[in-house]
Amino acid sequence: MRLGETRDLQAVINVTPLVDVVLVLLIIFMVMAPQLSKGPDVTLPNTTKPRDQGDERSRILVTIDEAGGLWIDDQSFPADQFEEGLRAAAGDAPDPKVVIRGDARLRLGEVRQAMLAIEQAGFHGVGLIAKRIGAKDQGD
């Protein structure tokens, strides 16, 4: 079919490119959704009824991986630079809240060390992140 073959003007919007773009966006989001969580992958502890801890964008996200390594958001920190890192992550935010994503296989002592360091850096109270038993990785 060549253009101009028909003289009839088609007043219908061609939605095919729109559908293409939207489908691609959808696929991107579906693929990214489980990985968008900041920090390295950890096996979160499973509990019966964890309480809401808010949106992760409004929190300083500390991750403790299986080996006990400390992460702030996406960045790994050695223990002696951890407190500085925390203060840098907090910036000027008023009353910043820290949450700990600790691996389920950790010993309590390692989590306690991190809690102490967070306390020492001047933050009061942490949220210990868990996953509801039976909840899927993607949403709930």
Added chain:
Amino acid sequence: MQINDSSGSQLHSEINVTPLVDVVLVLLIIFMVVVPLLLQGYDANIARTSANPVPAQSEETQLILSIVPSACRILEPPVGDGLPADCRVTLADREIPAADLPASVAQILGDLPAEKRVLFLAADNRLNYEGVLRIVDLAKANIDDLTIEFITTD
């Protein structure tokens, strides 16, 4: 405007994509909303015994929950969804099965004002983190606003 305006009786063999677009757009919006995953967990504080001695007068009202590995074997991540069946913890100097925690904590702290609903947790450092969180979960089961303080000696 009618589709057949100009083409007379010709059949349009195009697929009607409008419902498809609707569905896909709704899916897209759902995913965009779900992506900033909401966090779930437990608030916890650190109570440091040496740096910040607790006034003697409040000691009698402090509720202390002790977990030791000899009474509750959670040195490894607990198998399944709960705790080992024989797991026992010490609440206010009385050893009770972990399964009784929701009722016991509610009984002791249930009538107190919210700011006094504090549970001090004396847990061994060797215990598994997930196991301890499950005990915290039990303690909070009946009291939503319970404050958890991890006792830490240094």
